[in-house]
Amino acid sequence: MKIIQQRTAASGVVAAESGQTVFPILLALSFSHLLNDTMQSLIPSIYPMVKDSFQLSFSQIGLITFTFQVSASILQPLVGLYTDKRPQPYALAIGMCFTLLGLVSLSLADSFHIVLLSVGLIGIGSAVFHPEASRVAHMASGGRHGMAQSLFQVGGNAGSSLGPLLAAMILLPYGRFQIIWFSLVALLAIFILSVVGNWYKANMDRSTKKSADVTHQAVKLPTRTVVFSVGILLLLIFSKYIYMASISSYFTFYLIHKFGVSIQNSQIYLFAFLFSVAAGTFIGGPVGDRIGRKYVIWISILGVAPFALALPYVNLFWTGVLSCVIGLILSSAFSAILVYAQELIPGKVGMIAGLFFGFAFGIGGIGSALLGNLADKTSIEYVFNVCSFLPLIGLITGFLPNLEKKKTA
Template identity: 45%
Template sequence: MASIAGVKGTAASPGTKTVMPVLLAISLAHMLNDSMQAVVPALYPILQESLNLSMLQLGWIGFMLNMTSSVMQPVVGLYSDKRSLPNLLPVAMGLSLVGMVGLAFASHLWMLLLAVVFIGIGSAVFHPESSRVVYFAAGGRRGFAQSVYQVGGNTGSTLGPLMTALIFVHMGQIGAIWGTVFAGFAIAVLLGLLPWYKRKLAEWERERTATAAARASGATVVEKASHPRVKFAMGMLVFLVFARSWYHSGIGSFYQFYLKFDYGLTTQQAQIPVFLFLAAGVLGTFFGGVLADKFGLKNMIVFSIAGASPLALLLPHLPLFWVYPVIMLLGFIILSGFSVSVVYAQYLMPANVGMASGLTTGLAFGMGAIGGIALGQSIDMFGINDVMFVLSFFPLVGLFAILLPPDRPKKKPGAWLGKI
């Protein structure tokens, strides 16, 4: 059985030191990348009025963004597991920059869709490579490292409601041009990281070439990664992340309309609960990873998804005063398993870090994008109240997390498979 070091070099070996400057830099780039993605749903209220779009059309915009940014991630991850291309990191941000310009000046639905495709492809290329940077920089603190990285991304997503309230309500669609500043800054950060990343990749290549035993054990991991129990565990994990993505998409994209129609809030006022949900999720993401290092990956996944169920069921029935604290607690709990899911996938597939990351943060979220269309269509057909009520039951799917294999035994990754 190969160790993590056997798969990706000494940089990821347990017990090695966490490289915090690199970790913070890639987290910052992740924040800037996800800030650009957050501009899209943040513009929904503006686009609905200025271009007279329906909820279904807004759902299609979200679908195109998430399908391109998410479904392509496992493909990019699988390819980069075989041949990593670090120079694609700044290129990815360049694609997102083009998309932000298109978003600011689009005057028709097809132009909006094309712009979000550029943003989505840029994100799809960025995530697998940046996840490998995190893997190298983590040392022996993989839960902590993944949490720091995901906190950056979730912080970027949290900026969406703030951008609506502070920029888009006043500037309109053209305010999206501010996203080009995010892209330019991210390109500069990633160019600064490239020398370190290339050096680590070179070290890994030298080790893989010089150590025949590492090559042989690495092949064993790939073999075991195709075992039915691994496939079942990965399938279950993707299903759980898929259900969480549907719920997260419903709150992040459409709950603001529920607040406007059911509680009578203005567009600016409706951003506050959504912001609180996302901001609390940032804290939950960080502490979830830290606690997973202590209590186990599976335990945190069960807690994060199933533990949010009572609060999710209560949310549509609360008076406005109670919406604010409950949605904060809900965001904290349900997002506490966000980074943990990625680490658990890497635990199951230690020889395919890029693909494992793409499946959990990519494909599963792409499937969640389908939920955006379904939710938009359902709202147009049945009304926002009924859809929010049905959506509140989605976190109950988290109960299936108890079927995941344990990760706490003090054995090498993959040892729970036993003899095959």
């Protein structure tokens, strides 16, 4: 382990000094994100099992998602704000320890309340991981911030897509207790993040100086413009993640109820959607670096509207096709939104990452709870009809300032 750490740190310092992208660190972060989100994605993947085991309503299923995502969302901006002032190189590995505890507890849970406690612990691990990992990705980007964030994000989305597949292969046939084997995945992530922490520690001084230089050189926008723009970005996150919550939490139930597919086959459809999300994630960052993030945001969220509006009215085959198209287009938005926000408020990488990751988790959790309640009062098909209009909120992207023009002016 020491040899790996020394080589990674040495190559990272050389790359950091020359302004090059530190790909070993970015790849380590992306793989850690894959491991982290694979473990997190087990939560919605076991909903059909948990619903039957504890005789839960859709509202209680929504409460599980709410507990997980709100425990993550409340802490993330605070973690980011704190570490902007006092960087913590080994916080990533420590946060993963909470995820480890949550997995063990979830595998042994014998009541609904223990399930809530377990997903809350996993949420705390997520709250520490995302803002700090996003900061390290920014440090290792070599100036290619969009590419770095997309590479980081694609690992997470790939991990999210694996959860339903692993649930169909391991958990559904053999039972929820098999989650305990995923504690080995958490241990692997802790090891990798400890190595990343060593690189982080060796480059903290250089990163602080570079952040100060970027802040000094950044184009200053009026405070009113910045606040208004952040508000628009948060509304776009609202649109994206409420819609994503409808699919990640309830797509399996929708397929089972409307088309009569089996639980295992419904997990395959969910995997296909989440895999398309992972495949599309890498597009937003590099394309945003080239043509401007505002245009990527516009295309990603508003462009998905025709497919989302059509989804509730098609047969099973086209439901699978359209869900994949939706995932592919919609997934490019987050990296572009996050980097756009970091350019709006330079020098606050951790705080912005924490705010936007936290808001995304929180609004997804609240949305899941509300949609579950709506499904109980109406039907799961009605939920998908209502959510199909959410991407139209993408129209407000036109009010965002064009930062690229301001930089070149």
